Amino acid sequence: MQIKAIILYGKNGKKRILPLKTGAVNIISGKSKTGKSVIGDIIDYCFGSSSCNIADGFVRDHVKWYGIQLIHEREYIFIARENPPYGQATTNRCCYLLGEKSIPDDLSVTTPITNDGLEEILSSKLGISENIFNPPENHSRSSTIAKIRHTLFYCIQGQDEIASQKTLFHRQAEDFIPQAIKDTLPYFLGIVTENSLALKSEKNQLNRKVNILKKSINEVELIEGNGFNKATELLEEAREVGLISNYSMSETLNYSQVRNALEEATKWNSVSISSTGMDRLSFLQSELQQIKTELDTTNIEIRDTEEFLGQVKGFGSEVDHQRNRLQSIGLFKHIDFDPKHCPLCSKEVEKQLPSSKDIKNSIISLDNKLESVSRERPQLRKHIDKLNISKQNFEEKIEVLQSEIIAIYRENKEAIRLKEINVRRGRVVGRISLWLESVVISEGIDNKREELNDLESRLEEIDELLSLDEMEDRKQSAINRISSMMSEWAKDLNLEHSEYPYRLDLNKLTVVVDRERPVPLQQLGSGSNWIGCHLIALFALHKFFQKNNRPVPSFLFLDQPSQVYFPPETKDQQVDSQELRKIYEFIFERIRELAPNMQVLVVDHADIDEPYFQDAIIEKWWDETKLVPMEWAVE
Known part of the structure; x- marks a missing residue:
């Protein structure tokens, strides 16, 4: 760009x-x-x-x-x-x-x-692809996403920046900018790749799952407590609130006895306590019990009637089937015959058959029974419907009575006291139930631990792929390549100590000369060295960006590179010098190397x-x- x-x-x-x-x-x-x-x-x-x-x-x-x-x-x-x-x-x-x-x-x-x-x-x-830099967990600053604004640190050198001995990059002197450069430059250098970002995202998701599993396992272990000791503590709590009366701390009980006693305690139900001023409550409870009894009776009657109706349907179906068989041979129409002969084949029979009158009476009786069954079916269904209506009325009365009883409990001080007792007992029952359930829960804890081990193994694999050592290797490789170019160009510009290696320090965001001891930019003398360090660092970065196809604009704006060679009184004069020529020759040489993929815009007094x-x-x-x-x- x-x-x-x-x-x-x-x-x-x-x-x-x-x-x-x-x-x-x-x-x-x-x-x-x-x-x-x-x-x-x-x-x-x-x-x-x-x-x-x-x-x-x-x-x-x-x-x-x-x-x-x-x-x-x-x-x-x-x-x-x-x-x-x-x-x-x-x-x-x-x-x-x-x-x-x-x-x-x-x-x-x-x-x-x-x-x-x-x-x-x-x-x-x-x-610029999707990216994010997450600071270490012990840092309070928010995450940083590298955008085009961050690339300008390496594309602009203002008049007060190009020859600075304290800062190297654009806006580096502003608050929070040095940290933004440190957070995003690894992305632009390719130290943190897109694949690394995907792995980091997966790692964050796995860490959340691990935390949830660990919390779940810890909760089960906490519920289990110290095993038998926890059980005896719960048993003592149950005795204190009246859930168990036949238990003494002096008794010696085994695990099975304690468990059975705790299970018995969980069967507790709140009991009503009669007291003065609760006559209305007693009456309502009595009426409620009576209606519940009537409701149970009605339910039984409905069930029995439906069973009888099913039987009647079965009987009717069978009789109807037999009548249809008789009708198929015409006995309902032709019942006048000689009892000494078979009515079907007309042969003489040894034993005399029932008379046609007897058969007719039997058939009429059968038909009457069928009609009776048919008449009774609707009556039974009607009776069931009536019983269901009664059932609904009873349920509505029960709901009204229960609402009134609840209202009385809320208003009655004695009910409040009872509620407090129930709450205490309920809490103990809840803890007991939780402990008892933990025995079942703990049976599945091995599966959770196995899943946790699998997740942690995957995290170890990701950590190896994202290891600081590997990232440090890529970072060091990038710095070495950049520093190699800087060292070569420092000799071309005849910078101070150019016989020693020059390098870019990403931690301190400066140029360092590696003599017997490291010499940072701010300890180098003269403005010509300062501007030289800026130029070799920025051009080395841009050459690295270009060769590695990194998403950074391919231009560099330089404001007044000649300022260090001439006093302020020459600001309205056209200036020229051998040292300045060396600077511009260096700039033109770098562009020839990178053309057509690099552009430089210089504003200056130089001519x-x-x-x-x-x-x-x-x-x-x-x-x-x-x-x-x-x-x-x-x-």
Whole structure:
């Protein structure tokens, strides 16, 4: 991701475009108070800064919106943010446009978005994957998610940062920023990979399961207590509240006897206590018991009637079956026959058959019984329905009586005393029941322990994959590669102690020279060494980012690298020197190595009379040219 242009939208409706070359060095050479340093603030602001650090003055007075056009993997990205109204440090009004090469004249064609939304889009476009840094458990700070804002630590060097001997990165002097750099730089270096993040997420889930299992196992072990000693303690509590009367502490009981006694105690039910003023309660309880008895009688009668109805249905079905058989041979219609002959085959029989009258009477009797059964069925069903209605009435009366009894208990002081006794006994019964159940619960505790062992084994595997040693190896490998480049380039710039190895210290966020004793940046002398350390560290990081395809923008903004070579009185003069030439030659050499995947934007007083330098100048601000055109003030 590189910058194609910086755009200003004036309050007068005009537009100022500062075009940049990608994959190259871009230089703006000019005098002070022309807006050179503001460019870095605009980049920082458009990349989602929570505050607008552009100084009050000409620029803030005449610009309405700040914008930049980016290019990433051949896609154009235009983003703009409103200049905060007077008296405000920031605004949440932002907009963006994707895929359009032309810079819009009217921001109404863009898509409005909040600052947070803009940061999410840029992070996604850059390829910053889902990530999170969880601080150690003994730290109180919250987790950190690496976003595009964190990449700017390595992409911007302000005028007060580029030659600092105390800080190395952009905004490092601000509160909480050093910790943010330490938390997120391992991700950008690839020390903490996406696979590591997935394993960490799995580890967090497994840890939660382990904690739940351990708590469950501990609860069972706590319930079991000290075994038999716990049981005897519960037995004594039961005796104290009157659940057991035939037990003495002097008796010697075995485990089975204690368990049986405790089981007996759990059968306790609260008893009613009669006292003066409870006549109404006694009456209601008596009536309630009577109605319950009647309800039981009704239930029995319903059950018996339903059983009888089932029997009647069976009898009726059988008789009906026999009648149908007789009807099939016509006996109900042809019953006049000679009793000496068979009515079916007409042969003479040895033993005389019953007369047709007798048979007819039997058949009529059978038919009458069937009709009687048919008549009784509806009557039985009707009787059952009547009994069910009575049952419902009884249940409703019971509910009313129980509600009234409960109300009396609540109002009666004696009932309160009884309730207190019941509560005490109930608590003891509850603890006894819990202990008794623990015997059953403990039978499954082995399965829980086995599951816990499996989870802990998986955690050990993850810890091996995420071991600090392995991460430290990857970290050391990255530092070694970066430090190797730094050491080589320190010789090219002829920095102090360049005969010794230079390295990047990620813990202290500084450059260190490894002499007989480590020499940090702040103990190195002269500004030329300080700016040299900044350049070799930042270019080494960017080269590492590029070679490892890490999601960091491929540009570097440098503000006034010549400041350490000239006194302040030269700020309005074009400057040149051999030492400064060496710095710029170093910058151009690094870009040649990384082209077209690296871009540098320099604002400076320097104006070196060399073709490579003059070709890189995009604008000179030595006359009346400034970032914001002077005619905007007149208009």
